[in-house]
Amino acid sequence: MTNKELVLKFYDEVFNKWDISNLDLYMKDDYIQHNPTAKDGKVGFIEFTHFFFGLKPHIEIIHIAEDGNFVFVFFKCTVENGAINKVCDIYRLEDGKLAEHWDVVEHDVQNIISVNKNGLF
Numbered sequence: 001m002t003n004k005e006l007v008l009k010f011y012d013e014v015f016n017k018w019d020i021s022n023l024d025l026y027m028k029d030d031y032i033q034h035n036p037t038a039k040d041g042k043v044g045f046i047e048f049t050h051f052f053f054g055l056k057p058h059i060e061i062i063h064i065a066e067d068g069n070f071v072f073v074f075f076k077c078t079v080e081n082g083a084i085n086k087v088c089d090i091y092r093l094e095d096g097k098l099a100e101h102w103d104v105v106e107h108d109v110q111n112i113i114s115v116n117k118n119g120l121f
Contacts, residue, residue: 003093004066007073010098011059018053020046025097032100056080062121069093076121084110086120 001009010026013019023042033040038048056079063074069092077085086109092100109120 001096002066003069003071003091003096004064006093006096007071007091007098008061008064011061011073011075014049015057015059018049020049027098028094031098034100034102082110083108 006026013022014026023046027042027045029042031040031042031045033044035048038044058078060076060078061073062076063072065072071091071093073087073089073091075087075089077087079085086106088104090102091098094100112120114120
């Protein structure tokens with residue numbers, strides 16, 4: 001399985017099905033987190049999911065790219081209350097598992113009026 005395929009499977013199973021039962025297949029125990037609202041490690045990620053899954057997120061991947069051990073995922077995240085976030089996640093993989101994560105998030109874009117016709121996604 002390529003790094004890109006692993007990340008796609010991770011998003012489908014974990015983020016869209018809200019299922020962390022197979023997290024050991026995807027993530028290293030010492031996962032490094034650069035999002036300031038989440039703790040390091042697999043345990044920190046699990047703690048983050050308690051909050052995040054409560055929002056009932058649905059992720060629609062717009063673009064995904066792989067460059068060596070890095071995978072870049074640009075997606076639309078819609079939560080149950082109708083809020084939409086525009087997100088780019090960056091992962092570094094090691095030994096076929098997620099080892100490190102960065103993200104760039106634009107929150108609540110559902111009310112943004114664009115000055116062009118290109119759209120947000």
